[in-house]
Amino acid sequence: MDSFLQQFYQQLVNGISLGSIYALIALGYTMVYGIIRLINFAHGDVYMLGAYVAFFATTFLKLSFFPALIVAMAVSALVGVTIERFAYRPLRNAPRIAVLITAIGVSLFLEYGGMLVVSPQPRTFPALLPTEIYNLGGVVINSYQIIILVVSLILMAILTYIVHRTKIGKAMRAVSFDNDTARLMGIDVDRVISFTFAIGSALAAAAGVLVGIYYNSIDPLMGIMPGLKAFVAAVLGGIGILPGAMLGGVIMGVVEAMVSGFISSTFRDAAAFGILILILLFRPSGLLGKYVREKV
Amino acid sequence: MREKTKHDLRLLLLGIVVYAAIQTLISIGFIQDYWERNIVYVCINVILATSLNLINGITGQFSIGHAGFMAVGAYVGAIMTVKLGLPFIVGIIAGALGAAVLGFIIGLPTLRLTGDYLAIATLGLGEIIRITILNIPYVGGASGFMGIPKLTNFTWAFFLMLFVLFFIKNFVNSTHGRACISIRENEIAAEAMGVDTTKYKVLAFTLGAAFAGVAGALFSHYTYIAHPASFTFMRSFDILTMVVLGGLGSMSGSIVGAIFFTGVSAFFADWPEWRMVIYSLLLISLMLFRPQGLFGNKELSLKMFGRLMGGERRDTAKGN
Numbered sequence: 001m002d003s004f005l006q007q008f009y010q011q012l013v014n015g016i017s018l019g020s021i022y023a024l025i026a027l028g029y030t031m032v033y034g035i036i037r038l039i040n041f042a043h044g045d046v047y048m049l050g051a052y053v054a055f056f057a058t059t060f061l062k063l064s065f066f067p068a069l070i071v072a073m074a075v076s077a078l079v080g081v082t083i084e085r086f087a088y089r090p091l092r093n094a095p096r097i098a099v100l101i102t103a104i105g106v107s108l109f110l111e112y113g114g115m116l117v118v119s120p121q122p123r124t125f126p127a128l129l130p131t132e133i134y135n136l137g138g139v140v141i142n143s144y145q146i147i148i149l150v151v152s153l154i155l156m157a158i159l160t161y162i163v164h165r166t167k168i169g170k171a172m173r174a175v176s177f178d179n180d181t182a183r184l185m186g187i188d189v190d191r192v193i194s195f196t197f198a199i200g201s202a203l204a205a206a207a208g209v210l211v212g213i214y215y216n217s218i219d220p221l222m223g224i225m226p227g228l229k230a231f232v233a234a235v236l237g238g239i240g241i242l243p244g245a246m247l248g249g250v251i252m253g254v255v256e257a258m259v260s261g262f263i264s265s266t267f268r269d270a271a272a273f274g275i276l277i278l279i280l281l282f283r284p285s286g287l288l289g290k291y292v293r294e295k296v
Numbered sequence: 297m298r299e300k301t302k303h304d305l306r307l308l309l310l311g312i313v314v315y316a317a318i319q320t321l322i323s324i325g326f327i328q329d330y331w332e333r334n335i336v337y338v339c340i341n342v343i344l345a346t347s348l349n350l351i352n353g354i355t356g357q358f359s360i361g362h363a364g365f366m367a368v369g370a371y372v373g374a375i376m377t378v379k380l381g382l383p384f385i386v387g388i389i390a391g392a393l394g395a396a397v398l399g400f401i402i403g404l405p406t407l408r409l410t411g412d413y414l415a416i417a418t419l420g421l422g423e424i425i426r427i428t429i430l431n432i433p434y435v436g437g438a439s440g441f442m443g444i445p446k447l448t449n450f451t452w453a454f455f456l457m458l459f460v461l462f463f464i465k466n467f468v469n470s471t472h473g474r475a476c477i478s479i480r481e482n483e484i485a486a487e488a489m490g491v492d493t494t495k496y497k498v499l500a501f502t503l504g505a506a507f508a509g510v511a512g513a514l515f516s517h518y519t520y521i522a523h524p525a526s527f528t529f530m531r532s533f534d535i536l537t538m539v540v541l542g543g544l545g546s547m548s549g550s551i552v553g554a555i556f557f558t559g560v561s562a563f564f565a566d567w568p569e570w571r572m573v574i575y576s577l578l579l580i581s582l583m584l585f586r587p588q589g590l591f592g593n594k595e596l597s598l599k600m601f602g603r604l605m606g607g608e609r610r611d612t613a614k615g616n
Contacts (some may be wrong), residue, residue, distance in 0.1 A: 096412075099587075235416060
């Protein structure tokens with residue numbers, strides 16, 4: 001295999017594992033946006049929180065990978081619901097920009113509060129699983145990449161099941177379709193929103209743990225960039241659409257890996273936003289979204 | 297018309313009195329270096345906040361990439377004074393023009409978007425500008441543009457601020473400004489009434505960008521350095537915070553928001569580890585208790601004080 005193709009496949013593999021992490025975070029963004037039309041800037045910081053919970057669970061409680069993942073997801077779900085209850089719910093009828101500013105405030109609070117509690121220094125995430133490296137015709141795949149992909153796929157399958165096969169999932173879809181009508185139909189909208197935040201935060205936490213084992217390093221500001229990129233991924237796929245978020249996440253991951261592999265890693269972040277601008281200009285409702293004409 | 301000119305002259309006089317008072321306090325050493333620096337930052341932040349208010353508050357186009365234009369102004373201004381050896385005023389004008397041209401080029405296609413999509417697009421554009429600058433070795437790349445002479449002083453900052461304030465105030469009260477407000481209130485209705493919405497949105501965006509460029513040039517010539525890390529989206533959020541704290545659409549609100557924000561930052565500078573935590577809590581609680589900002593979309597005036605004293609209250613907060 002010539003070296004260009006080899007590098008191409010290598011970046012594809014890297015991109016898909018990075019992309020599945022973006023997809024996990026993007027799902028939370030897309031669900032929250034679909035239901036209360038809020039860009040939840042604090043979502044990236046919930047992802048950071050998940051990584052830290054897993055870090056402490058494994059170093060101090062000596063938990064192994066899967067229990068630590070569950071603990072991180074549970075704690076983050078709780079935090080997500082708390083944030084919604086105390087910061088966003090009181091502003092349900094306020095101007096949208098006020099809620100957005102609050103979200104920025106919550107995000108700053110988690111970042112800098114996190115710095116106070118766990119110190120700004122990056123920490124080394126313990127190696128929880130044995131590393132194995134597979135070589136498929138020159139393309140190197142490490143066992144973490146496989147774990148990331150498998151865990152992400154399982155979580156996405158669970159989410160799809162919840163949204164399409166359970167009662168609460170039906171309620172979620174109803175609320176995102178039309179908040180007021182759903183309320184008239186007897187759906188407890190507040191409870192559905194809490195549940196959405198819980199699921200979204202748990203998924204973000206899982207992504208945080210996966211990033212922790214993948215890069216071995218976590219810090220209190222680690223959520224900012226992935227959070228933004230995951231939002232871009234959600235917009236790319238069509239915001240409010242679950243398969244769109246997954247697709248968008250993977251595309252973002254692959255493009256980012258390609259740009260850092262073939263051009264320069266300094267343009268990695270610019271590429272993400274470049275895609276965003278292009279998508280917004282040519283297909284504002286996202287790849288899988290439908291265009292809705294605005295009326296008076 | 298005459299009445300308005302008189303009003304403007306009174307305000308200008310007030311501005312000069314404020315300037316003279318602060319300058320005297322600086323000259324006699326009552327205001328020390330630390331507070332002088334913060335007063336200059338207040339002026340710069342007032343320019344930033346009112347120019348963003350022109351886009352966000354007056355025209356209703358939700359832009360959150362203002363730091364990008366500030367960066368352009370900072371770098372273009374520095375290139376003029378450092379690399380080309382031109383006078384400071386040329387640097388400021390060039391910074392403003394550079395940011396305006398970029399604002400125009402970016403605004404033309406981007407402003408077709410509305411609401412959150414526009415917000416995210418402008419956020420992305422701001423980051424693209426920053427990352428592009430980061431990759432230009434001519435202006436120092438990631439280590440920043442160093443060796444910029446300290447040309448900005450209180451006088452420059454204050455009078456440029458005054459200029460920007462008067463410009464925006466008169467713009468808002470002109471035909472063009474009314475067109476911008478009509479777009480904020482209802483874009484589709486404005487278009488139906490014959491307002492060229494694209495033209496006015498781009499106009500407001502370009503003007504806002506130009507003034508952000510002025511602020512950027514002032515900033516880089518005050519801190520000796522233009523560094524890409526100073527113009528991240530966190531800076532854009534800071535500017536947005538000032539505008540929203542004061543109240544979207546209220547110019548005096550933006551001014552008070554900028555003063556308040558700078559004051560809070562300066563006050564907590566001694567506790568750096570607590571600073572951002574307290575700031576974020578302040579931000580959240582302000583939004584929870586007064587989501588429309590301190591002034592809503594009203595202007596600060598003596599009449600308003602009278603109403604406050606009388607206890608009569610009218611909430612004109614606009615939800616969307």
